[in-house]
Amino acid sequence: MRNLGLMTVLLAGLMLTGCLSDNGSTEVPSTGLNNEDFSVITDPNPPPSDNSGGVVTPPGTEIEGFDLNxxxxxxxxxxxxxxxxxPFAAAYTSISEDEKCSSTAWRDYDDAAVYSSVKKNQLVPISVRYxxxxxxxSPCYVRSIYIDQIxxxxxxxxxxxxxxxxGADVEIIFNVTDDGxxxxxxxxxxAGISKACGAGQNKVIIPKMAAGDYTLSxxxxxxxxxxxSGSISFKVTSLYKNMVHNVKVNEYNKVDILFVIDNSGSMEYEQKSMASRVRNFLDVVxxxxxQIAVTTTDPANKTYGDGRLVTMKGLTNTYILNSGMADATSRTVLSNTLQRTETGSGSEQGIYAAYRAVERSVAGTNANFIRNxxxxxxxxxxxxxxxxxGVKNDPSNFVKYIQTQFNGQKAMSFHSVITRPGDEACLKGEGYxxxxxxxxxxxxxGGVIGDVCASDYSAQVQGIAExxxxxxxxxxxxxxPIVDVSHEVVVKKDGVIYTGSRQVQGLNVVFDQMLPAGNYEVNYSCLK
Known part of the structure; x- marks a missing residue:
């Protein structure tokens, strides 16, 4: 760790460049570590959120029915x-917190009233009838107002x-929005130095980092x-640590597959043909x-959210498909289940949902899905x-949880069919x-990154299944693991060097052939 005084001196020279840009990033030339500039690119018009809130058009100058605030x-x-x-000499008034004048409670008419809403941080409709x-x-009169308290x-x-x-550059992207x-x-x-950022999407670029612990708040x-407020912390280091990973490999060929499906309103286009887009998945596995189970990106719904497994469409009280079922039945049921008809939360949290689905399986709520x-x-x-x-929205925390929960004995891959970063055509089309x-x-x-905007998922589903x-x-x-001239990944099987061809993909050491049963030891180095 570098001396804190030195780091303060180095960081004190940082300058912030604020500019508006619709594409790309700003590269800042540097001859040293942290002694030049870091820049912030602010786009005030990021893709809109999927939240349904927002302000409403105020009533016209001629007030009809009632005036709200x-x-x-x-x-x-x-x-x-x-x-x-x-519209006439009223004797009674009813007030409803909806758009339908559903209240059956009548109060004596007065020219005005104070109504206490039970809702907040959303667009609130108020309806009045006389x-x-x-x-x-009278007709049902409706006005709306956004109550914002956050x-x-x-x-x-x-x-x-x-x-x-x-010595590496660091890029951080964050969004600041307020629907109210x-x-x-x-x-x-x-690093303790305040800089102006903006509403919308901000891209922070920090070049040639020196060793240390950093926080952007x-x-x-x-x-x-x-x-x-919010913050993100990370470490910059030039030191390595030596690691040993032991795992027992069997020949069961068992894999538990969890589909996490975005069921928010913005996925309406993709959902229309979801069944046909994934039709060939079972052919490849x-x-x-x-075993296959399905959950959604909704973080809260008590039927299909928060990592709960959804029921398999066409089957009674069935939440898990398995390879022992008839091929035609499994294919039809999976396709129909992946094509969601409900409209879930606009706060999509796919990593959180996968984390919770595994937690629920370990606790027995999603019984029998995750096999040891x-x-x-x-x-x-x-x-x-x-x-x-949150903690459970973070990729590294999810990997760490799987490693800890299963004592390093479970291999995992995560495959994402998404609006791929940099794919402007998708972003301007159906990607949100x-x-x-x-x-x-x-x-x-080491997972596959697919294109959610593709009209046919068959090719990338083939890749995901592989x-x-x-x-x-x-x-x-x-x-x-670090793989360079000074560091290598050494694999031993039952105490003897294993020479099977392999490649490193992220956290995964992927072998060309199925591993024979045995006790394996992997020696490798990582950054501290």
Missing amino acids: KGAVLTASTSLQLDFFP RDDDGRL GPNIVFAKYPTAPVEE AGVDAVECKF VAAKDKLGFSS KGLDW DAQLAVVLISDEDESAN SYGHRFAAMAEMT GVRNTLKSITLSCA
């Missing part, structure tokens, strides 16, 4: 001011998921004064002892990126936002 479209209070303008003494009813949403899309080698009041101010702070305030003697493959299909930054973290998850585990087969020929390590 004097025509305001935004408020920080759940206490709403209603001024009534009935009745006179003769029982005549600060802007800060989501880190791209950041180092493993230690960075000294809108973003008023954003500040990012790196972001603070944002909306136009109602509500604040929020034929011959393996497989089977490898694990995850197949994610989404047009957006991971939408939160670049899947930076899903791509990192795939790269980390990747699932490769999982059975893999050993997943606890950190990414």
Whole structure:
């Protein structure tokens, strides 16, 4: 670790360049480590979120029915001011917190009232109906207002998921949005130095990093004064550590396959033909002892979210398909199950969903899905990126959890069919936002990165299925091995050097042939 005083001196010279750009990144030439510039590129118009919130058009100058908060479209209070303008001499008024005047409670008419909403941080509809003494009813009048009591949403899309080698450049991408009041101010702070960032998508580029521990923190305030903050930390090191990984390999050919499907509203186009897009998957994994389950990217729904397995369409109380079922039945059931009809949360969290699905399997909630003697493959299909930054949304934490939970004995691969970073044609078409973290998850585990905008998934499904087969020929390590002239990966089987052809793919050592049963030892080096 470098002297903190030296690091402070080096960082004190950092300058921030703020500019607007629609593509690319800014390269800052440097002759040393951390003694030049780091830049922030801010795009104020990132792909919109899938949230349904937003402000509404204020009522016209001629008020009909009632006025809500004097025509305001935004408020920080759940206490709403209603001024009534009935079309006749009203004796009673009913107020409903919906668009249908569903309330059956009537109150004596007064010219105004204060209504306390039970909702917040969303667009709230209020409807009013009048009745006179003769029982005549007015039309149902509707107004809406956005109640905003939280600060802007800060989501880190791209950041180092493993230690960075000294001298390398670091790129961090984060988004700052606010569906209610809108973003008023954003500040990012790196190594204690405050710099101005902006609303929308920000790309921070830090060149030629010196060894040390770093944190980029972001603070944002909306136009109602509500604040929020977030941060991401990473390590830069030039030191290596020697690792030994022991695993017992059997010849069971068992693999548990989890599909994580984006069922948000933005996936409507892709969902229309999902069944035909994945029709050939089972043909490629034929011959393996497989199990398949499906969950969604919804992080909260109590039926199909938070890592819960969904029921297999066409089968009764069945949540898992297996290779012992009839081929035609399995193919039809899987295709129909992957094609979701519900509309799930716009806060897509595919990594979180996979993490929770495994947790639930270990706890017995998703009973019998994760087998101790089977490898694990995850197949994610989404047009957006991971939408939160919790512990279970992080790629490296998910890998670490699998390693710890199964004592390093389970190989894992994660395959992502996404809006691939840099694919502008997809982003401008049906892709909603670049899947930076899903791509990192795939790269980390040697998985396939597919194109969610493709009209036919058959070719990439073929590749993913082959990747699932490769999982059975893999050993997943606890950190990414260094492979250069000074470091190599040495594999021993039952104490003897194993010379089978192999390649390193992220955390996975993938062999060309199935490994014979035995006790294997892998010696390798990683960055600290």
